[in-house]
Amino acid sequence: MFLNVFKLVLHRRALVLALTLIPCIPSLAFDFSTVAKKAKQLADSSYKEPQKNISQGLANLNYDQYHQITYKRDKAYWHAQNLPFELTFFHQGRQYDTPVKINEIASGRPRAIPFDPRAFDYGSNKLTSQDLRHLGFAGFSVHFPLNAQKTKDEFLVFLGASYLRAVGKNQAYGASARGLAIDTALNSGEEFPRFVEFWIERPSAKSRQLTIYALLDSKRATGAYRFIVKPGDETVTDVKSQLYLRENVTKLGIAPLTSMYFFGENQRAPVEDYRPEVHDSDGLSIASGTGEWIWRPLVNPKRLLVTSYALSNPTGFGLMQRDERQSSYEDLRSRYETRPSAWVEPTGKWGSGRVELVQIPSPDEMNDNIVAYWVPDQLPKPGMPINFDYRTSWGKEAQQHPPLSWVTQTRRGQGMPRKPDGSVALYIDFDGPIFKKLPRDTKVTLRVSADANGQIVESHAYPNDATGGWRAAVRVKRVDDNKPVEMRGFLQTNNTTLSETWSYILPVD
Structure with a gap:
């Protein structure tokens, strides 16, 4: 028996010694490839329609009631750590009837940010505890001392489908961007992909940029995105994307921009209006890549208008707000002269394709009726990756002028x-x-x-x-x-x- 015990002790010592000699293999840090693998896995599986999880009380909120629900600023994520960036979140309700998963990445590892109804102010809304069960976030916003050092201003929002919008210094929200557009303005109907999950890297105390990852999903496409966001006089989002098709699509819109044009200097108001112009953007600008710059003034047509510009390797396009004079608008509430221009600049060569402009009839200024995006001539077969990287700049139009006039x-x-x-x-x-x-x-x-x-x-x-x-x-x-x-x-x-x-x-x- 003594011999058996002695052998067991020797065996355990040998095992401990062997384990100490095995080199430590660090766990892989979360990065873009992590999201790309998730996008590929989604593309290889059948599409699952997102499940609505909100009560009738939340679904029936009108516009004003929904916007009474605000995230408490003292509860902002990273506020207690006194970091340069802070996050606040949007509540589910109205059309935001499916939750979006939001995670923080700290030390290379993700962890879910939990939904807590106590962090929200519900205003005068009479919602029950049943209304607030099993909810998640509809989206989030990012804050940074953009206009003053002692105040953190909201400058970036991800909310709804794959929409995002940003502003530069001393600007108000106007044009929006999207992750992807599918079959826009086709008789078959448009498909709206969704960002279903986000991962946000925790910034350091001296960070001046923020990294956000997003997973996109829809019936016919999936995608992985990385946004490196740099707020300033001109706020910049550097976008890296990898897309997969589940099925063939007729039209794939890359780097879509969305805006509003009601009336302006080239089109009078449909009814008497004290304001000379009402629009978030007044034209589409294109840098063709051959040295030619193209300017198309926007219109609010009576019939759907879809036009395009065939190009090879464009150097940029954008929905611009060239007129930045307050006297052109005279709207002291909406302040259209402070709306940013949104400029897309491809990273690398995009090949042949077209910049397409969609102009939709609108009876008022409440509708985003302008869409512009890049349509590549060649698309991969379903399941194969396709990459498009680009920079979107949000700021004064003068920052993207042609060189001559x-x-x-x-x-x-x-x-x-x-x-x-x-x-x-x-x-x-x-x-x-x-x-x-x-x-x-x-x-x-x-x-x-x-x-x-x-x-x-x-x-x-x-x-x-x-x-x-x-x-x-x-x-x-x-x-x-x-x-x-x-x-x-x-x-x-x-x-x-x-x-x-x-x-x-x-x-x-």
């Missing part, structure tokens, strides 16, 4: 006011540094064209003494009043281009 406004009027002949007059103002370099007697011309439904009656360009730029005037007639007219024009001298390309669609009245 650009359109500052497009105004529309009757072609022959005294003797109406059915023509339309368009006045386009250009401004930019190139005009300061031109001798006063330089001959500048407008090169303008229209499609088969438009007849250019006359056109000319002349100095704008009020601004120091140039003004172009065009008079055009329709061939068929029931069809739109596509027009293009730019300034030139001696066959040298002086401006971006003004690309305009004259919609059906």
